[in-house]
Amino acid sequence: MDPVISIRGLGKRYAGGHEALKNVDLDIERGEIFALLGPNGAGKTTLISIVCGIVTPSEGTVTAAGHDIVADYRAARTKIGLVPQELHTDAFEPVWSTVSFSRGLFGKPPNPAHIERVLKDLSLWDKRKSKIKELSGGMKRRVMIAKALAHEPEILFLDEPTAGVDVELRRDMWELVRKLRESGVTIILTTHYIEEAEEMADRIGVIRKGELILVEEKHALMEKLGKKQLTLALSEPMDAVPDALAEWQLDLRSGGNELVYTFDANAERNGIPSLLRRMSDLGIGFKDLATHQSSLEDIFVSLVSEGSAA
Amino acid sequence: MTVGRFNRHGVWAIYAFEMHRFFRTIWTGLATPVITTSLYFVVFGSAIGSRMNTSDLGVPYGSFIVPGLMMLSLFNECIFNASFGIHMPRFTGTIYEPLSAPLSPFEIVLGYVGAAATKAMAVSLVILLTANLFVEVQILHPFWMVAFLVLIAATFCLFGFIVGIWAKGFEQLQIIPMLVVTPLTFLGGAFYSIHMLPEPFKTATLFNPIVYLISGFRWTFYGKGDVSVGISLAMTGLFLLVCLGVIWWIFRTGYRLKS
Ligand SMILES: Nc1ncnc2c1ncn2[C@@H]1O[C@H](COP(=O)(O)OP(=O)(O)O)[C@@H](O)[C@H]1O
Ligand SMILES: [Mg+2]
Numbered sequence: 230m231d232p233v234i235s236i237r238g239l240g241k242r243y244a245g246g247h248e249a250l251k252n253v254d255l256d257i258e259r260g261e262i263f264a265l266l267g268p269n270g271a272g273k274t275t276l277i278s279i280v281c282g283i284v285t286p287s288e289g290t291v292t293a294a295g296h297d298i299v300a301d302y303r304a305a306r307t308k309i310g311l312v313p314q315e316l317h318t319d320a321f322e323p324v325w326s327t328v329s330f331s332r333g334l335f336g337k338p339p340n341p342a343h344i345e346r347v348l349k350d351l352s353l354w355d356k357r358k359s360k361i362k363e364l365s366g367g368m369k370r371r372v373m374i375a376k377a378l379a380h381e382p383e384i385l386f387l388d389e390p391t392a393g394v395d396v397e398l399r400r401d402m403w404e405l406v407r408k409l410r411e412s413g414v415t416i417i418l419t420t421h422y423i424e425e426a427e428e429m430a431d432r433i434g435v436i437r438k439g440e441l442i443l444v445e446e447k448h449a450l451m452e453k454l455g456k457k458q459l460t461l462a463l464s465e466p467m468d469a470v471p472d473a474l475a476e477w478q479l480d481l482r483s484g485g486n487e488l489v490y491t492f493d494a495n496a497e498r499n500g501i502p503s504l505l506r507r508m509s510d511l512g513i514g515f516k517d518l519a520t521h522q523s524s525l526e527d528i529f530v531s532l533v534s535e536g537s538a539a
Numbered sequence: 540m541t542v543g544r545f546n547r548h549g550v551w552a553i554y555a556f557e558m559h560r561f562f563r564t565i566w567t568g569l570a571t572p573v574i575t576t577s578l579y580f581v582v583f584g585s586a587i588g589s590r591m592n593t594s595d596l597g598v599p600y601g602s603f604i605v606p607g608l609m610m611l612s613l614f615n616e617c618i619f620n621a622s623f624g625i626h627m628p629r630f631t632g633t634i635y636e637p638l639s640a641p642l643s644p645f646e647i648v649l650g651y652v653g654a655a656a657t658k659a660m661a662v663s664l665v666i667l668l669t670a671n672l673f674v675e676v677q678i679l680h681p682f683w684m685v686a687f688l689v690l691i692a693a694t695f696c697l698f699g700f701i702v703g704i705w706a707k708g709f710e711q712l713q714i715i716p717m718l719v720v721t722p723l724t725f726l727g728g729a730f731y732s733i734h735m736l737p738e739p740f741k742t743a744t745l746f747n748p749i750v751y752l753i754s755g756f757r758w759t760f761y762g763k764g765d766v767s768v769g770i771s772l773a774m775t776g777l778f779l780l781v782c783l784g785v786i787w788w789i790f791r792t793g794y795r796l797k798s
Contacts, residue, residue: 243798281639285797303546303641311639317632321563322556333552334640376636 231295232256233384233415234280239289241275241439249275251439253289257384257417262410264430265419272439273419274314277386281311294383307335310382314389314419316369320362324353327361328375335380347375350405367398374402378409385409387418391425403429427451457494457520459501460487464514473511477504488515494522549642553650554657557624561658568658569665572612576666579608580673583730598761601674606757607729608670609663613688614695614724614749616659618716621699624651626706629795638797644790652700656692663688677760683768684759690775691752697782704795723749733765748774 234257241250249272257263265273278284280291282302291298296305319327328344348354351371356364361372370390377385387406391399406416406429420426426433427447434444445453466485477500480489492499508515561568583604628634637647670676678684706712727749733741744750745766755771758764764771789796 281635283635283638283797285793303544303643306639306641309639311635313632313635315632317635319631319633321560326559330552330556331636333548333555334636334642336546336548336641338548 230259233259233294234417235292236276236280237290239276239279239291240287241272241279241284242287249439250279250286253436253439253441255434255441255444257415258432259415260410260413261431262406262416262418262429264426264433265417265436266421266423266426266433267419267436268421271421271436273436274388275439276436277311277388277417277419281309281386282306303336307380308383310377310380310385312370312373312377312385312387312390314392316366316373318361318369318372321360323358323360324348324364324372324375325357327372328379331376332379335382337380343381344375344379347378350408351375352401366393367395370394370398371401374405382414384415384417387416389419389421391420391422456491457522459490459492459504459518459520461490461508461515462487462517464516467513471511471513474504474507546640546642546646549637549640550646550650550653553637553647554654557620557651557654558657560624561620561654569662572662572666573669575612576608576669577673579604580670597763598677599674602676602761603732603757604730605667605670605674605676606760607724607753609666609688610691610749610753610756611721611724611729612666613659613663613692614720615716616662617655617692617695618699618702618720619712620655620658621652621696622703622706622712622715624655625700625703626709626712629704630709634796644786648697648700648786652693652696655696655699656689659696660688660692663692679762680759684756687752687756687759687772687775690779691756694775694779694782697779697786701782701785701789704789720749723747724753728753728765748778751775752778 234255236253236255239250239253239255240248242248253276265276267273275284279286280293280298282298282305293305294308296302296308298305322330325344325348328347329339329341332340332344345354348357351374353368353371353375356368361369364372374387374390390402394402406418410416418429430447432444433447433450435442460482463486467481468485470479470481470488477490480491481487482489490501490504492501580601583600587600625634628637642650667676702712702715706714726744727747728744729749733744733750736744751766751771751774754764754766755768755775758768758771788794
């Protein structure tokens with residue numbers, strides 16, 4: 230199936246000269262929950278804002294539901310709903326009007342039954358006549374979500390949906406996200422918490438300093454995360470890994486000079502002693518050995534530290 | 540490029556939102572022009588008007604100033620409503636929504652400017668009705684009166700829209716109407732015929748664009764203006780085009796709307 234969003238060579242340089250996005254390629258599959266993970270200032274909001282038409286890209290193209298977001302912006306934007314990172318609301322508007330307003334803006338005829346459903350799903354029904362300024366921060370965020378869903382979008386962007394949100398809203402929100410996904414809506418959310426991406430997403434993209442440095446299935450990613458590597462610098466280079474070492478699934482690198490063993494750092498038995506024993510039985514010598522975390526782990530460690538420093 | 544159909548629900552949403560904002564303050568919105576108009580008649584119409592030589596005007600002074608009063612309020616209402624209408628969402632950040640909606644720049648402008656013009660014209664008509672209580676008002680060319688009213692309202696609302704996008708804060712919204720438009724209106728023959736002025740002021744006044752608007756509008760009432768009605772119409776059309784051009788450029792470049 231064609232991706233629901235297809236991003237090619239996307240770049241953004243802001244007026245001040247800051248390069249917020251660099252040559253981003255990304256495909257989002259229809260119906261998935263995709264988490265864009267990265268520290269503050271990585272370019273998550275910029276990426277979302279370009280797809281939604283709020284920021285003009287410097288380079289590259291984006292299609293949403295098969296429509297180019299510039300040339301065919303009407304068709305593209307009709308399919309997209311956006312919950313921005315900041316709480317931007319019209320203080321004096323009642324909840325019901327502001328949500329109906331959003332539906333109209335996106336070109337849909339009034340549908341009170343749909344608005345009612347959205348408000349009830351977000352526990353806003355009792356507040357439908359309240360002015361937005363009378364609501365708490367959490368309630369305002371619910372209103373923002375209701376506005377984004379008013380026109381029945383096929384693609385929903387949630388920019389840092391849980392920033393400053395209480396536990397209850399967080400739970401309701403994830404429940405809603407799952408429900409939306411079941412109804413076929415594609416969801417793209419941004420976060421700077423690994424746990425959040427892990428909890429919700431089918432796939433995760435990691436963005437840092439404007440570059441999309443990796444995109445992975447969540448399960449594959451989490452598996453890699455727990456991994457460490459043992460590198461053995463061999464005394465004599467070899468052409469192939471001996472069959473007798475097959476069970477450790479070793480990689481031969483550096484022109485046969487290094488053997489690399491990837492193991493689960495959290496497992497009780499990591500297989501290193503038995504590997505070394507077998508090697509000495511076979512008479513394979515090594516000059517040096519080192520273990521290190523997989524490069525992904527490095528990425529995450531720096532991600533988290535940058536994220537908390539910001 | 541398949542831009543698709545006109546988004547009438549979207550335009551209506553903006554228009555209705557803006558009108559709803561006006562209705563929240565409808566009583567002050569309407570009482571103010573009624574009171575100020577009445578004051579103008581008391582002060583200008585009776586106190587000063589009775590001492591003026593009105594032989595040039597062809598109508599009593601009180602009747603003479605009605606089109607000018609309507610224009611003065613139209614200019615201010617247009618600029619205030621249209622600039623506030625677009626500045627507010629920029630200020631609160633809610634502008635993200637129309638910008639991310641399937642709306643063309645034309646539709647966004649139509650919603651905001653249409654609502655601002657509707658309100659400004661309504662206030663002008665209230666002034667006309669109030670004036671009618673004090674003095675005799677004639678409208679010789681009703682079709683052209685409406686045409687001028689709509690054209691000038693559209694032009695000044697577009698101008699207000701530009702001010703609302705240009706302004707960096709609410710104080711700046713007030714600057715243009717206070718420092719430019721109101722003085723030009725007072726000096727532009729709202730309360731006198733420029734023929735009453737001695738030279739060189741008479742010629743200098745012809746560089747004031749507002750003169751042409753007021754003159755044309757007054758012609759639709761009493762069949763007599765300071766300049767010919769053709770020139771007035773052409774100048775009105777020219778201002779409209781200039782404003783449209785600037786707005787086209789704003790959306791083209793994203794000036795203060797998109798980064
Ligand atoms: N309107 C703007 N003008 C100039 N620089 C901006 C603008 N918006 C964002 N930036 C910069 O671009 C970078 C990416 O920002 P953003 O996309 O908001 O990151 P994130 O959402 O991942 O925190 C940051 O360095 C930020 O300062
Ligand atoms: Mg952000």
